[in-house]
Amino acid sequence: AQSVTQPDIHITVSEGASLELRCNYSYGATPYLFWYVQSPGQGLQLLLKYFSGDTLVQGIKGFEAEFKRSQSSFNLRKPSVHWSDAAEYFCAVGGTSGTYKYIFGTGTRLKVLA
Amino acid sequence: GAGVSQSPSNKVTEKGKDVELRCDPISGHTALYWYRQRLGQGLEFLIYFQGNSAPDKSGLPSDRFSAERTGESVSTLTIQRTQQEDSAVYLCASSRGFGETQYFGPGTRLLVL
Numbered sequence: 001a002q003s004v005t006q007p008d009i010h011i012t013v014s015e016g017a018s019l020e021l022r023c024n025y026s027y028g029a030t031p032y033l034f035w036y037v038q039s040p041g042q043g044l045q046l047l048l049k050y051f052s053g054d055t056l057v058q059g060i061k062g063f064e065a066e067f068k069r070s071q072s073s074f075n076l077r078k079p080s081v082h083w084s085d086a087a088e089y090f091c092a093v094g095g096t097s098g099t100y101k102y103i104f105g106t107g108t109r110l111k112v113l114a
Numbered sequence: 115g116a117g118v119s120q121s122p123s124n125k126v127t128e129k130g131k132d133v134e135l136r137c138d139p140i141s142g143h144t145a146l147y148w149y150r151q152r153l154g155q156g157l158e159f160l161i162y163f164q165g166n167s168a169p170d171k172s173g174l175p176s177d178r179f180s181a182e183r184t185g186e187s188v189s190t191l192t193i194q195r196t197q198q199e200d201s202a203v204y205l206c207a208s209s210r211g212f213g214e215t216q217y218f219g220p221g222t223r224l225l226v227l
Binding site for chain 2: 004006032043044045046049051090092099100101102103104105106107
């Protein structure tokens with residue numbers, strides 16, 4: 001069955017520290033992969049997406065993610081976290097294998113310490 | 115419009131009542147999605163529209179749920195005989211086409227008492 005796993009429910013980092021949010025997926029083919037951010041009181045916003053090609057993708061707000069086929073992973077990274085990055089982050093897969101369904105992970109809530 | 119809008123922003127209803135949720139997508143976006151987000155959960159896909167047809171309804175949880183879309187415009191999600199487990203935030207998203215970036219609305223927070 002298709003699924004997305006975000007193993008970390010909560011992550012706390014200090015401002016200026018590096019960040020890595022994990023995402024693993026189970027899918028029949030190489031899916032389209034996405035990271036979204038949901039800030040308090042805000043709607044979901046796309047950070048970045050991977051369809052094909054270069055496995056390291058750059059997104060908005062200084063985020064990047066790397067697709068690793070062998071590990072079925074698409075981890076999100078940022079070299080230096082800002083207090084405004086505190087939010088909930090969702091990994092999602094979809095768009096291939098003859099289905100229109102997008103599957104979201106349960107999210108990782110990021111807390112940033114000043 | 116400038117973004118995806120949804121109405122109402124909040125809805126409180128009694129168990130057994132019907133509710134209708136509305137989504138206004140970005141003008142020109144042919145693809146439209148409905149999702150449900152329960153408290154502390156990820157987004158759960160409900161239905162996908164391409165234009166006014168719905169090639170994927172696989173996420174609708176029961177026959178109490180239905181949705182329609184007028185052309186490439188407004189969509190309504192209807193929940194009949196609401197149950198307490200229907201309480202959630204219902205999110206709508208639109209995109210230029212399938213596989214394109216989805217733009218999400220602010221959601222409708224539904225509480226069934």
